[in-house]
Amino acid sequence: xxxxxxxxxxxxxxxxxxxxxxxxxxxxxxxxxxxxxxxxxxxxxxxxxxxxxxxxxxxxxxxxxxxxxxxxxxxxxxxxxxxxxxxxxxxxxxxxxxxxxxxxxxxxxxxxxxxxxxxxxxxxxxxxxxxxxxxxxxxxxxxxxxxxxxxxxxxxxxxxxxxxxxxxxxxxxxxxxxxxxxxxxxxxxxxxxxxxxxxxxxxxxxxxxxxxxxxxxxxxxxxxxxxxxxxxxxxxxxxxxxxxxxxxxxxxxxxxxxxxxxxxxxxxxxxxxxxxxxxxxxxxxxxxxxxxxxxxxxxxxxxxxxxxxxxxxxxxxxxxxxxxxxxxxxxxxxxxxxxxxxxxxxxxxxxxxxxxxxxx
Amino acid sequence: xxxxxxxxxxxxxxxxxxxxxxxxxxxxxxxxxxxxxxxxxxxxxxxxxxxxxxxxxxxxxxxxxxxxxxxxxxxxxxxxxxxxxxxxxxxxxxxxxxxxxxxxxxxxxxxxxxxxxxxxxxxxxxxxxxxxxxxxxxxxxxxxxxxxxxxxxxxxxxxxxxxxxxxxxxxxxxxxxxxxxxxxxxxxxxxxxxxxxxxxxxxxxxxxxxxxxxxxxxxxxxxxxxxxxxxxxxxxxxxxxxxxxxx
Numbered sequence: 043x044x045x046x047x048x049x050x051x052x053x054x055x056x057x058x059x060x061x062x063x064x065x066x067x068x069x070x071x072x073x074x075x076x077x078x079x080x081x082x083x084x085x086x087x088x089x090x091x092x093x094x095x096x097x098x099x100x101x102x103x104x105x106x107x108x109x110x111x112x113x114x115x116x117x118x119x120x121x122x123x124x125x126x127x128x129x130x131x132x133x134x135x136x137x138x139x140x141x142x143x144x145x146x147x148x149x150x151x152x153x154x155x156x157x158x159x160x161x162x163x164x165x166x167x168x169x170x171x172x173x174x175x176x177x178x179x180x181x182x183x184x185x186x187x188x189x190x191x192x193x194x195x196x197x198x199x200x201x202x203x204x205x206x207x208x209x210x211x212x213x214x215x216x217x218x219x220x221x222x223x224x225x226x227x228x229x230x231x232x233x234x235x236x237x238x239x240x241x242x243x244x245x246x247x248x249x250x251x252x253x254x255x256x257x258x259x260x261x262x263x264x265x266x267x268x269x270x271x272x273x274x275x276x277x278x279x280x281x282x283x284x285x286x287x288x289x290x291x292x293x294x295x296x297x298x299x300x301x302x303x304x305x306x307x308x309x310x311x312x313x314x315x316x317x318x319x320x321x322x323x324x325x326x327x328x329x330x331x332x333x334x335x336x337x338x339x340x341x342x343x344x345x346x347x348x349x350x351x352x353x354x355x356x357x358x359x360x361x362x363x364x365x366x367x368x369x370x371x372x373x374x375x376x377x378x379x380x381x382x383x384x385x386x387x388x389x390x391x392x393x394x395x396x397x398x399x400x401x402x
Numbered sequence: 403x404x405x406x407x408x409x410x411x412x413x414x415x416x417x418x419x420x421x422x423x424x425x426x427x428x429x430x431x432x433x434x435x436x437x438x439x440x441x442x443x444x445x446x447x448x449x450x451x452x453x454x455x456x457x458x459x460x461x462x463x464x465x466x467x468x469x470x471x472x473x474x475x476x477x478x479x480x481x482x483x484x485x486x487x488x489x490x491x492x493x494x495x496x497x498x499x500x501x502x503x504x505x506x507x508x509x510x511x512x513x514x515x516x517x518x519x520x521x522x523x524x525x526x527x528x529x530x531x532x533x534x535x536x537x538x539x540x541x542x543x544x545x546x547x548x549x550x551x552x553x554x555x556x557x558x559x560x561x562x563x564x565x566x567x568x569x570x571x572x573x574x575x576x577x578x579x580x581x582x583x584x585x586x587x588x589x590x591x592x593x594x595x596x597x598x599x600x601x602x603x604x605x606x607x608x609x610x611x612x613x614x615x616x617x618x619x620x621x622x623x624x625x626x627x628x629x630x631x632x633x634x635x636x637x638x639x640x641x642x643x644x645x646x647x648x649x
Binding site: 066068092094096097098100101102104105106107108109110111112113114116130131134138244245246247248249250254255256257258259260261262 | 414443444445447449456459460463464465466467468469470473476477478479480481482483484485487488505506508509513
C-alpha cells in the first residue's frame with residue numbers, strides 16, 4: 043500500500059485498473075467519464091499498455107472481445123448512453139464466456155438525458171442488459187476508495203468465472219475527489235501468471251501437431267440441443283456466482299433498529315448521513331447497502347430486518363428499480379417503501395431524514 | 403506415388419457447409435494454401451463474420467474468433483493489440499463489411515491496423531436468403547428489391563476498395579475475381595502479397611474477391627460466373643489500388 047492521494051473517481055479507477063494488470067483499454071469519449079479515458083491515454087503507454095480511442099462504443103467493446111479472447115486483462119468504460127451501445131458486445135462476451143471489465147459512470151437518462159449522477163441503469167446492469175439469457179457481475183461502489191479497490195476484484199472475478207464484470211458508478215463518484223490509497227501494482231510476471239490461466243482456451247501462439255490447438259471464441263451454437271447445453275452451463279455458473287459472490291455492507295444494523303433502509307452507491311452515502319443525524323436524536327435506523335447489485339444480496343437484506351423493524355425504505359436516484367429486488371428479499375414480511383430522485387438530481391440528508399421520520 | 407494436391411494444413415478436415423458452386427470454398431483454400439506457404443499457421447489468428455461464412459472459425463485450422471455482425475475489424479484490432487506477436491486476418495462478406503460494419507472497416511483501415519481483411523463480394527445477403535446488399539447492382543432483383551435496385555431510392559452500390567483507397571494509412575488494397583482458373587491464380591498472388599505484408603508487419607492489407615451466389619441469384623454456377631463477368635466486373639473493376647511495398 044502506498045500513501046493517500048487526492049483523486050477523482052474516474053482517475054482512481056483508471057490507475058487502479060493499470061495496477062491490477064489491465065494492459066489494454068479501448069473506449070470512446072463521453073461525459074462524465076472523460077477523465078478516465080484521458081488518464082488511460084496518458085498512463086497506458088507508460089505502463090507498456092495499449093490505449094485505443096475507438097470509433098464508437100460498439101467498436102470499443104468488440105475490441106475488448108478480441109483482446110479478452112486472447113486471454114489478456116482488458117477494460118472499457120463509458121457512461122449510460124454509451125453502455126447501451128456496448129450491450130451487443132457484452133452479450134457476445136457473456137455468451138463466449140470471456141473475462142472483461144466494463145466501467146459505467148452512469149448519468150441521467152433515458153435517451154441523451156443529462157450528464158449528472160443517476161441510478162437509472164440499475165435494471166440494465168442487473169438483468170444482463172443485452173439480448174439473451176445472461177448476467178454480468180455488477181459491483182456498485184460508494185466512495186472513490188471503494189471504486190479503486192474494485193478494479194482488482196473485478197478482474198479477478200472476471201477471470202474466475204470467465205464472465206464480464208461491470209463496475210456501476212455514477213457521475214458523482216467519477217467526478218468527486220477523495221483521498222485514495224492504492225494497492226501495489228502487479229508486476230509483469232504476476233500479470234502473466236494471471237493471464238496464463240486462460241491459455242487452455244484462448245487465442246495464442248500455436249504449435250504443429252500433435253500439440254496443435256484449435257481454440258474457438260464463439261457464442262454460436264446452431265444446434266438447439268447444443269445451445270441448450272451451453273445456456274444451462276451458463277445457468278449453473280450464475281447459480282455459483284449467486285452463492286459465492288454476494289457483497290454487502292451493514293450500517294448501524296442492530297436488533298433495536300426501528301426502520302431499515304436499503305440504498306446502493308451514491309444514494310447510500312446520503313442515507314448514511316441521515317442515519318447519523320437520526321442517531322444523534324436517539325432514533326435507531328439501520329441500512330443494508332448492496333455492494334454487488336448482481337448477484338443481489340437477497341438473504342442479507344432480509345437478515346437486516348431486525349425484530350423491531352416495521353418498515354423498509356429504499357432510496358435510489360431513479361423512479362424505483364432496486365426496490366423490486368428489495369421487495370423480493372423482504373417477501374412481504376414488512377412493507378417496503380421507496381423514495382427516489384431523478385433528472386440527475388441528488389436528494390439531501392435532510393430529504394432522506396424527513397422521509398424516514400414519516401415512518402417512525 | 404506422388405501427392406500433387408492435398409488439403410492445406412491450415413484447413414480443418416470438416417466439410418464446407420457452402421452451396422454447390424459457391425466460391426467461398428475457393429477463397430478459403432487460397433488463404434489456407436498461402437498460410438501454409440508462408441508457414442504462418444501457428445502464429446495466425448482469424449476472425450469469422452456473420453453471414454454464409456459464419457462457420458469459417460471451424461474451417462481454418464488456427465485459433466479463431468467469431469465476431470458479431472460487421473464487427474470483425476474491431477475484434478481483430480483487439481486481438482492484434484493483445485497479441486502483437488501474432489498475425490490476424492478477418493474474413494467478411496458484403497453485408498457484414500459494407501453495411502453494418504462500415505464504421506469498423508473504415509476506422510481499422512484508417513488506423514492502419516496491422517491486420518489483413520478478406521472481403522467476399524457477391525452482391526447479395528446469402529445466408530438470410532438473398533436480400534439486397536450494399537453492393538447489389540443497379541436494377542438487381544433480390545428478395546428485398548423485388549422490382550430491382552432503384553438507385554434513385556436506395557442509392558448505388560458501395561465500392562469498398564475505392565472508399566478505402568481515399569485513406570492515407572492502408573498499405574495494400576487489391577480487388578480480384580474468382581470467376582476462372584486464371585483469375586483464381588491471380589487472386590492467390592494478391593492473397594499472398596497481403597499475408598506476406600501482414601507477416602512483415604507492414605500495415606493494413608485488404609483483398610476483395612468478386613464472387614457469385616448461384617443459389618440466391620437463381621442461376622447455375624457457370625451462368626452465375628458469366629453474369630458476374632458481364633455485370634459485376636464492369637462496376638467492381640479487378641485491379642490493384644494500392645501497393646506501398648512496390649512504391
